[in-house]
Amino acid sequence: MSQTAQSQTVSDERVKEMSALRRALIRPELGGLVGIVAVFAFFLLFAFDSGMFGSQGVMNWSTVSAQFMIIAVGACLLMIAGEFDLSVGSMIGFSGMMIAILSVTLGWPVWLAIVVTFVLCIAIGALNGYIVIRTGLPSFIVTLAFLFILRGFTIYLPQTIERKTIISGVRDVAEGDWLASLFGGKILTGFFTWLGNAGLIETFERGTREGQPVVDGIPMLIVWAIALVVFGHILLTRTRFGNWIFASGGDAEAARNSGVPVSRVKILMFMFTAFCACVFATCQVMEFGSAGADRGLLKEFEAIIAVVIGGALLTGGYGSVIGAALGALIFGVVQQGLFFAGVESSLFRVFLGIILLFAVILNTYIRRLITGER
Amino acid sequence: MNTRTTHEPIIRMVNIEKHFGSVIALAGVSVDVYPGECHCLLGDNGAGKSTFIKTMSGVHKPTAGEILFDGKPMHFDDPRDAISAGIATVHQHLAMIPLMSVSRNFFMGNEPLKKIGPLKFFDHDLANQVTMEEMRKMGINLRGPDQAVGTLSGGERQTVAIARAVHFGAKVLILDEPTSALGVRQTANVLATIDKVRKQDVAVVFITHNVRHALAVGDRFTVLNRGQTLGTAQRGQITPEELQDMMAGGQELVALEESLGGTI
Ligand SMILES: Nc1ncnc2c1ncn2[C@@H]1O[C@H](COP(=O)(O)OP(=O)(O)O)[C@@H](O)[C@H]1O
Numbered sequence: 095m096s097q098t099a100q101s102q103t104v105s106d107e108r109v110k111e112m113s114a115l116r117r118a119l120i121r122p123e124l125g126g127l128v129g130i131v132a133v134f135a136f137f138l139l140f141a142f143d144s145g146m147f148g149s150q151g152v153m154n155w156s157t158v159s160a161q162f163m164i165i166a167v168g169a170c171l172l173m174i175a176g177e178f179d180l181s182v183g184s185m186i187g188f189s190g191m192m193i194a195i196l197s198v199t200l201g202w203p204v205w206l207a208i209v210v211t212f213v214l215c216i217a218i219g220a221l222n223g224y225i226v227i228r229t230g231l232p233s234f235i236v237t238l239a240f241l242f243i244l245r246g247f248t249i250y251l252p253q254t255i256e257r258k259t260i261i262s263g264v265r266d267v268a269e270g271d272w273l274a275s276l277f278g279g280k281i282l283t284g285f286f287t288w289l290g291n292a293g294l295i296e297t298f299e300r301g302t303r304e305g306q307p308v309v310d311g312i313p314m315l316i317v318w319a320i321a322l323v324v325f326g327h328i329l330l331t332r333t334r335f336g337n338w339i340f341a342s343g344g345d346a347e348a349a350r351n352s353g354v355p356v357s358r359v360k361i362l363m364f365m366f367t368a369f370c371a372c373v374f375a376t377c378q379v380m381e382f383g384s385a386g387a388d389r390g391l392l393k394e395f396e397a398i399i400a401v402v403i404g405g406a407l408l409t410g411g412y413g414s415v416i417g418a419a420l421g422a423l424i425f426g427v428v429q430q431g432l433f434f435a436g437v438e439s440s441l442f443r444v445f446l447g448i449i450l451l452f453a454v455i456l457n458t459y460i461r462r463l464i465t466g467e468r
Numbered sequence: 469m470n471t472r473t474t475h476e477p478i479i480r481m482v483n484i485e486k487h488f489g490s491v492i493a494l495a496g497v498s499v500d501v502y503p504g505e506c507h508c509l510l511g512d513n514g515a516g517k518s519t520f521i522k523t524m525s526g527v528h529k530p531t532a533g534e535i536l537f538d539g540k541p542m543h544f545d546d547p548r549d550a551i552s553a554g555i556a557t558v559h560q561h562l563a564m565i566p567l568m569s570v571s572r573n574f575f576m577g578n579e580p581l582k583k584i585g586p587l588k589f590f591d592h593d594l595a596n597q598v599t600m601e602e603m604r605k606m607g608i609n610l611r612g613p614d615q616a617v618g619t620l621s622g623g624e625r626q627t628v629a630i631a632r633a634v635h636f637g638a639k640v641l642i643l644d645e646p647t648s649a650l651g652v653r654q655t656a657n658v659l660a661t662i663d664k665v666r667k668q669d670v671a672v673v674f675i676t677h678n679v680r681h682a683l684a685v686g687d688r689f690t691v692l693n694r695g696q697t698l699g700t701a702q703r704g705q706i707t708p709e710e711l712q713d714m715m716a717g718g719q720e721l722v723a724l725e726e727s728l729g730g731t732i
Pocket residue numbers: 488491492493511512513514515516517518519520
């Protein structure tokens with residue numbers, strides 16, 4: 095046999111050099127970036143005078159985007175690891191309700207209510223993951239079950255305990271609580287007062303808050319969003335665990351055979367998704383001062399859509415946290431921008447559907463580019 | 469030819485049985501593998517070859533039987549145990565993840581770390597550099613370490629997988645049908661790689677159902693048939709025709725071969 099003679103010539107002259115454009119195209123963030131530019135260009139052109147780009151307007155869509163971002167980070171890492179969580183929205187309602195019941199109805203200190211709720215919800219996330227791993231069922235079905243189970247409890251508990259579906263009074267009991275301020279407080283308030291005094295941002299012109307800036311600080315919600323995005327991005331791209339996330343979603347069997355602890359990775363990602371839902375819920379409860387049984391409805395789909403717009407593949411193994419954050423920003427800007435521009439808000443859904451379709455088609459095309467499959 | 473058997477075997481599989489429910493995939497198979505030899509495992513589809521090497525690489529726990537690694541009994545709970553003991557496996561399917569870069573695939577499960585403060589991060593620079601170097605040694609010119617494995621040909625993927633196993637210091641390299649989906653030239657490359665690896669004193673377990681591929685590089689040959697072994701033969705002690713017959717489980721192929729004019 096003459097196999098040795100040929101071993102030097104493996105390089106394949108038929109593989110074309112990749113153009114810079116193609117190279118840029120296979121970055122998962124590309125769709126999100128293009129979307130952001132388009133969305134901002136649109137609103138700058140057509141809604142510049144609407145107040146959307148004043149300090150209050152900016153704070154408004156930033157806050158809404160931050161909400162989307164928090165759950166998108168969890169959904170993104172989980173999707174790259176090859177799984178879905180449809181119970182995110184119900185988890186938001188459930189954990190908000192737990193905090194309210196424990197702190198207002200049972201009179202626990204708010205920090206304890208928050209800690210217990212986080213532990214409980216992360217445990218439910220782990221249970222989701224454990225059932226998926228043990229049964230081998232699609233996570234779609236398992237978490238769909240939890241979508242109903244958790245929502246059911248979220249309505250049942252306050253109704254049997256207090257005979258109503260909204261529990262308010264959280265803000266009063268949270269006053270001065272150290273942990274609550276980590277979710278409901280604001281930072282840089284001194285800086286914004288200074289900006290107001292210096293005339294750099296708008297201030298109230300009359301009323302009890304005359305002279306104070308209209309925007310008096312950055313809500314912790316936004317701080318959480320940025321922190322989670324940075325954490326998620328570094329975890330995914332710069333750590334060993336990140337490589338395991340890609341591998342688990344790319345091909346669980348191949349990853350397992352290479353020594354990647356796939357079950358552990360997936361269960362941890364379910365727990366992280368639950369954690370993100372809990373952060374969302376706690377911020378929301380602290381902001382509204384109440385918990386409602388219908389909170390978080392449809393959030394799981396909004397999170398998944400943001401992630402897909404951000405370039406992640408529904409089939410797992412590919413995606414980007416930065417992309418998901420951009421997807422969430424597109425969401426926030428469009429939703430609030432339409433509101434500022436006075437457009438009927440139901441059109442937002444139309445926009446969502448269309449952009450989702452576009453994103454999925456683009457992603458499928460990109461996938462072919464990367465893997466060279468036809 | 470027979471000098472290798474004077475060493476101790478690196479791995480001894482003694483009377484391995486594996487049942488999947490009512491299916492008896494392995495009914496007591498014994499094989500010894502020595503450092504520096506290429507041990508070919510032959511058999512028709514469904515003979516139990518993949519199942520056998522999966523018990524060797526920690527994917528399956530044997531229903532009965534014993535595994536001695538370096539003379540000591542071993543119990544692998546999962547593939548990680550086998551990998552850290554020095555048993556690297558290139559599985560028949562699913563060896564690489566197409567969506568991930570060559571470099572990420574190369575180091576999958578073995579990521580190099582660099583410390584920044586108290587935290588440990590994936591050392592991409594080192595990973596990329598090593599990957600490019602190893603690929604060049606194997607004669608594969610990558611566009612870059614971030615090229616996705618999905619863009620490589622089947623033979624190149626096998627070569628990446630083999631290079632990865634050798635790089636991480638495998639003492640036993642198991643290749644499950646690495647040539648079955650390849651073209652002529654790619655097959656030749658993989659066989660040449662096996663030969664290279666064997667000369668580095670690594671024990672190679674080479675699974676194939678192609679007798680010619682086996683005879684090209686094999687030192688010893690074990691034939692599996694319906695979950696049983698018909699014994700191990702040395703190179704030179706067995707003819708291609710005999711091997712072929714053993715694989716088919718008897719004489720029926722001879723008749724067929726005659727009617728086809730000896731082309732199988
Ligand atoms: N995980 C499994 N569960 C049930 N049966 C299996 C499993 N893996 C293999 N088998 C059966 O064991 C036998 C041997 O399969 P395999 O080892 O893959 O054969 P080979 O690799 O020699 O073609 C086949 O009959 C196959 O159906």
